[in-house]
Amino acid sequence: MDISVVIPNYNGEALLNKNLPKVIEEMSGYKEGKTEIIVVDDFSQDKSVEVLKNFKQRNPNFNFAVNRSNKGFSSTVDRGAAMAKGEVLLLLNTDVRPEEGFLQPLLENFKDEKIFAVGCMDKSIENGKTILRGRGLGQWQRGFLVHRRGEVDKKNTLWVSGGSGAFRKEIWDKLGGLNELYNPFYWEDIDLSYRALKSGYKVVFEPKSVVIHEHEKGAIKSKYTDNQVKRIAYRNQLLFVWENATDFSLRLSHFVWLFYHLARAALSLDINFFAGFFNALILLPKVIKSLSISQKYFILSDKEVVIPCKL
Numbered sequence: 651m652d653i654s655v656v657i658p659n660y661n662g663e664a665l666l667n668k669n670l671p672k673v674i675e676e677m678s679g680y681k682e683g684k685t686e687i688i689v690v691d692d693f694s695q696d697k698s699v700e701v702l703k704n705f706k707q708r709n710p711n712f713n714f715a716v717n718r719s720n721k722g723f724s725s726t727v728d729r730g731a732a733m734a735k736g737e738v739l740l741l742l743n744t745d746v747r748p749e750e751g752f753l754q755p756l757l758e759n760f761k762d763e764k765i766f767a768v769g770c771m772d773k774s775i776e777n778g779k780t781i782l783r784g785r786g787l788g789q790w791q792r793g794f795l796v797h798r799r800g801e802v803d804k805k806n807t808l809w810v811s812g813g814s815g816a817f818r819k820e821i822w823d824k825l826g827g828l829n830e831l832y833n834p835f836y837w838e839d840i841d842l843s844y845r846a847l848k849s850g851y852k853v854v855f856e857p858k859s860v861v862i863h864e865h866e867k868g869a870i871k872s873k874y875t876d877n878q879v880k881r882i883a884y885r886n887q888l889l890f891v892w893e894n895a896t897d898f899s900l901r902l903s904h905f906v907w908l909f910y911h912l913a914r915a916a917l918s919l920d921i922n923f924f925a926g927f928f929n930a931l932i933l934l935p936k937v938i939k940s941l942s943i944s945q946k947y948f949i950l951s952d953k954e955v956v957i958p959c960k961l
Contacts, residue, residue, distance in 0.1 A: 651757060652683040654736030654819070658726040659702075660692040661872065662744035665864075666701045669747040674709055676748045682757075683737075689714040690730040692721055722833025727812060731819070731827055739822060743813035745864045746772075755858035756816050766821045766851035767810035767843060771802060772863040783863070784811065785855040786840070789956055790900055793907030794887055797840060800855075807855040808956070809843035814861045821851055825947065829893070831933055831940060835870060836879075837886035844894050847955045849947040877922055884926025885933075892930070892937050896945060897952040 655673060659666060666689070677685045689705075691698050691714060702714040715729060731739055738760060742748070752770065759768045772783040781799075785807045788797035800807065810817070812828065825845055832838035843853045870879065891904050915923035930937075 651738060651760065652736040653677065653680060653685045653738050653740055653753075653757075654731075654734030655685070655687040655740045655742060656727060656730035656734060657687070657689045657742050657744060658692060658723060658730065659689050659694060659698055659744050660720070660726075661694045661696045661698065663694070663696040663698045663701055665744040666698060666705075669744060670705060672747040673742060674705075674712070676750070676753060677711075680753055684711075684735075686711045686713065686735065688730045688733050690726045690733075691716045692723075692726045693717045693719050720834075722830070723812070723835045724828035724830045724833050724838045728827045728830065731822060734819060737819055739817045739819050741812050741815055741817065742861070743863070746814050746861050749773075749860040749862065752859040752861060756856050759854055759856060760816075760818060762852065764850070764852050765818065765854065766846040767815055767817045767853040768859070769807055769810035769853070769855045770814040770816075770859045770861045771855075771857045772811070772814055772861055775862070775864045784814070784857070786811075788840075790895075790903070790952065793900075793904035793911070794891060795840075795844075795894075795956070802855070802857050805854045805856070807843075807853055808847075809840040810853050810855075812839035812842075814863060815839070821846065825849065826943065829940060829944075831889055831893075831936055832886050834874075834882065836883050837890050841890055841893060844890075844955065845944050845947070848894070848896075848950045848952070850949045880922040881925045881929065884923050885929045886926075888927060888930040889933065889937060892934070893941050893944065895952055896948060900952050 655677060689702055699716055706712050706714060756768050759765050769784045774781045774783045782802045783799055785800035785802050786797055786809045787800040788795050788808045828838045829841055846853060895901050895904060
């Protein structure tokens with residue numbers, strides 16, 4: 651099985667120097683197929699491109715591309731995926747480094763042809779503490795999908811992270827990869843996993859495949875204010891519902907509850923929610939076009955997808 655590692659980068663000069671050698675080391679030990687590492691730079695303003703040129707000179711299976719403008723996470727990853735030749739896409743953020751032996755348990759899951767994606771165990775470094783992440787749960791509440799961290803003692807998951815997960819490229823291409831409506835970040839990996847589940851494929855969590863994830867050193871915190879992040883998160887939470895909810899009861903519930911959320915935002919002067927809502931409305935024509943493509947693959951209802959992940 652051939653593996654393509656795809657890494658999006660924005661101003662990650664230091665992280666590339668720190669974590670890429672470990673990625674290269676782990677991939678060099680894989681003997682059951684060909685491997686390649688692809689980094690797509692999202693118009694960095696630091697010396698990331700110089701770093702990537704140096705890595706390319708020293709590593710024959712290393713390649714990179716540079717966006718001519720800042721596109722966002724989905725577009726950057728999709729560009730790398732389009733360049734990839736492997737049967738499995740291994741997505742890693744620049745602030746992620748794999749532990750020794752993480753690859754084999756991950757790939758074992760792909761013996762099941764219905765497996766689309768497999769998530770890694772994230773040893774997430776947050777405020778000086780290590781939190782085990784990688785398994786996600788969710789349920790529909792008050793018109794929205796509310797997601798949360800799941801305990802890492804089971805393999806079922808509602809989504810696989812785009813920052814530390816493996817994806818079967820054949821299905822990735824069929825589903826269209828990450829939806830670029832979610833640029834610059836957030837909800838794009840939940841959206842893709844959810845579309846795959848509703849299309850009859852499987853996503854699982856693999857606790858034996860461990861990575862170190864230093865979230866606080868990522869690009870989001872360095873480029874965006876807290877208010878900007880909230881507006882983008884609100885917008886994409888709305889886009890997710892409009893893109894994916896097909897059960898009539900869920901659609902009705904969403905629009906009923908939406909009036910409640912708008913009224914509550916007005917009373918609390920939550921400008922970020924209103925900004926997110928209007929930014930989502932602007933994208934509505936593109937949402938309609940997008941859902942007409944994605945929903946043709948759906949064979950399961952929202953209820954069938956979400957209820958098993960409450961376990």
